[in-house]
Amino acid sequence: MSPLSKIVIVGGGSAGWLAAAMLRQHLKAELCEIELIESAELGTIGIGESTVPPFVGLIQRLGIDEREFIRATDATYKLGIQFAGWHRRTDTYFHPFGVIGKPIDTHEFYQCWLKVRAAGDCSSLQDFSPCSVMAESGRFFPPTKARNTPIGGANYALHVDASLVARFLRQYAEARGLKRTEGRVTCVKQRESGFIKSVVLADGREIDGDFFIDCTGFKSLLIEQTLHSGFVDWSQFLPCDRAIAIKTEHDGPVQPYTKAIAQAAGWSWRIPLQHRLGQGYVYSSRFSSDADARSTLIRNIGSPCLEEPRLIPFQTGHRRHIWKQNCLSLGLAAGFIEPLEATAIHLIARGMEFFLRYFPDRNCDPSLVREYNRRMVADYEEIRDFVVLHYSATQRDDCAFWRWCKEMTLPDSLQERIELFAHNGALREGVDELFRSSSWQSVFEGMGIKPSTYSHRVDSLASEHIAASLRRARSAIRGMVEHLPTHEEFLKSQRGVSLD
Numbered sequence: 001m002s003p004l005s006k007i008v009i010v011g012g013g014s015a016g017w018l019a020a021a022m023l024r025q026h027l028k029a030e031l032c033e034i035e036l037i038e039s040a041e042l043g044t045i046g047i048g049e050s051t052v053p054p055f056v057g058l059i060q061r062l063g064i065d066e067r068e069f070i071r072a073t074d075a076t077y078k079l080g081i082q083f084a085g086w087h088r089r090t091d092t093y094f095h096p097f098g099v100i101g102k103p104i105d106t107h108e109f110y111q112c113w114l115k116v117r118a119a120g121d122c123s124s125l126q127d128f129s130p131c132s133v134m135a136e137s138g139r140f141f142p143p144t145k146a147r148n149t150p151i152g153g154a155n156y157a158l159h160v161d162a163s164l165v166a167r168f169l170r171q172y173a174e175a176r177g178l179k180r181t182e183g184r185v186t187c188v189k190q191r192e193s194g195f196i197k198s199v200v201l202a203d204g205r206e207i208d209g210d211f212f213i214d215c216t217g218f219k220s221l222l223i224e225q226t227l228h229s230g231f232v233d234w235s236q237f238l239p240c241d242r243a244i245a246i247k248t249e250h251d252g253p254v255q256p257y258t259k260a261i262a263q264a265a266g267w268s269w270r271i272p273l274q275h276r277l278g279q280g281y282v283y284s285s286r287f288s289s290d291a292d293a294r295s296t297l298i299r300n301i302g303s304p305c306l307e308e309p310r311l312i313p314f315q316t317g318h319r320r321h322i323w324k325q326n327c328l329s330l331g332l333a334a335g336f337i338e339p340l341e342a343t344a345i346h347l348i349a350r351g352m353e354f355f356l357r358y359f360p361d362r363n364c365d366p367s368l369v370r371e372y373n374r375r376m377v378a379d380y381e382e383i384r385d386f387v388v389l390h391y392s393a394t395q396r397d398d399c400a401f402w403r404w405c406k407e408m409t410l411p412d413s414l415q416e417r418i419e420l421f422a423h424n425g426a427l428r429e430g431v432d433e434l435f436r437s438s439s440w441q442s443v444f445e446g447m448g449i450k451p452s453t454y455s456h457r458v459d460s461l462a463s464e465h466i467a468a469s470l471r472r473a474r475s476a477i478r479g480m481v482e483h484l485p486t487h488e489e490f491l492k493s494q495r496g497v498s499l500d
């Protein structure tokens with residue numbers, strides 16, 4: 001046995017600092033030294049403002065006070081994502097967090113709803129999602145403080161300022177004994193075995209380690225430039241490869257959800273923080289020039305800009321070996337799926353959770369590495385399929401980009417999910433997946449994919465009985481939401497100061 005006595009993290013963006021915070025929380029400082037190298041001169045990508053609900057759990061597990069975190073990172077609450085123009089140009093739908101409906105006499109809610117829909121009931125699926133109803137009326141209250149109420153099954157994530165998150169996590173990790181080194185890595189030295197021995201900084205300092213975590217962003221300095229891990233390219237399913245991002249002033253109330261608006265060659269986002277909006281356009285360079293994308297973004301932003309737009313090229317896919325030898329890659333260094341469902345920070349946290357689960361010694365047993373890579377690739381593929389679904393079922397044929405999406409060949413795993421669902425609403429369950437049934441049902445419904453029938457198991461319930469339950473549930477949610485604070489009022493109560 002030769003336990004790791006020093007781990008070196010290269011890169012101080014969200015990935016580097018989240019890794020540092022999680023390692024410092026889990027490993028005793030006297031047993032394992034952790035050093036993070038970052039270069040102020042190179043900076044970070046400074047983007048990544050929308051999260052998914054497990055992020056809130058992660059903050060709690062790190063022992064961070066949520067209110068303090070919200071204040072420090074300019075955060076707002078997120079109940080889901082509103083999609084405009086994806087199915088048809090004029091359609092809008094909502095992907096909420098949390099549950100949709102409750103089982104009726106042990107029967108799955110969704111199947112009950114399908115049955116009464118088939119009998120002519122015209123209630124919408126989202127009428128039974130506490131998050132959708134709160135989002136629609138711009139209201140928010142934490143479901144954790146309302147467990148046995150009609151909104152108890154809701155869930156939430158946060159919109160955050162990425163640079164402030166990195167700063168917050170840096171303070172957290174440094175307070176727990178992390179060593180931070182300022183410097184630019186110019187050379188990576190390897191042992192005869194191929195394992196990384198040390199990194200050399202521009203000023204000549206050499207930093208040794210037993211294990212290295214590559215958090216150098218798209219550069220992938222260790223995992224790719226040094227260890228040549230290889231890349232699994234998914235541009236045949238997700239053609240967007242560029243983004244233009246900008247910070248603007250608010251142009252209306254601070255809404256508790258992200259907006260994703262379909263555009264001619266991709267989609268634009270609007271993410272509300274307390275004191276500004278994050279906006280941007282994700283597009284495919286096969287279908288739009290940078291100049292056209294920039295004018296589309298500027299035309300749509302609707303409020304004064306706080307900075308010049310920034311162009312960010314990216315490649316969709318993941319490293320063939322996310323962990324190779326004594327190097328783990330995290331964040332953008334490990335891979336990237338366009339930010340439609342805001343999953344990148346989640347994948348960083350998962351990457352660290354699995355690393356702690358399959359924690360190696362200095363030899364990095366290949367069986368641990370293999371299992372880690374298998375598990376992470378399963379997460380990447382699940383998210384890829386969910387994101388591809390948003391494009392593939394479009395009915396739009398008004399521009400070349402959407403026609404391409406309509407005609408693309410889908411990953412087999414997604415094709416199988418769609419066929420199963422289209423039969424009678426059944427879902428293919430994976431292990432510990434990020435997106436659960438209510439997410440798939442919402443996007444299927446929003447994109448016009450409907451089961452041809454319901455599961456006839458629910459025929460043991462009379463339609464009138466189901467319809468009465470649905471009426472009660474709908475009015476209970478609406479009745480409660482009407483009396484909740486607006487999102488802005490709730491934020492104000494958390495901050496203790498005005499948002500003005």
Ligand SMILES: Cc1cc2nc3c(=O)[nH]c(=O)nc-3n(C[C@H](O)[C@H](O)[C@H](O)COP(=O)(O)OP(=O)(O)OC[C@H]3O[C@@H](n4cnc5c(N)ncnc54)[C@H](O)[C@@H]3O)c2cc1C
Binds near residue numbers: 013048049051217343
């Ligand atoms: C358009 C866009 C929108 C996004 N939106 C979201 C979102 O809504 N939600 C979400 O979860 N994620 C989002 N992401 C992803 C998110 O931005 C990243 O996952 C997250 O910021 C982590 O980035 P990182 O730390 O891997 O890389 P970076 O922030 O690029 O950090 C890289 C670090 O490595 C350092 N470095 C690089 N080279 C060297 C060197 N030679 N020596 C020393 N240090 C070096 C840099 O200085 C920096 O500190 C988005 C990404 C893009 C491109």
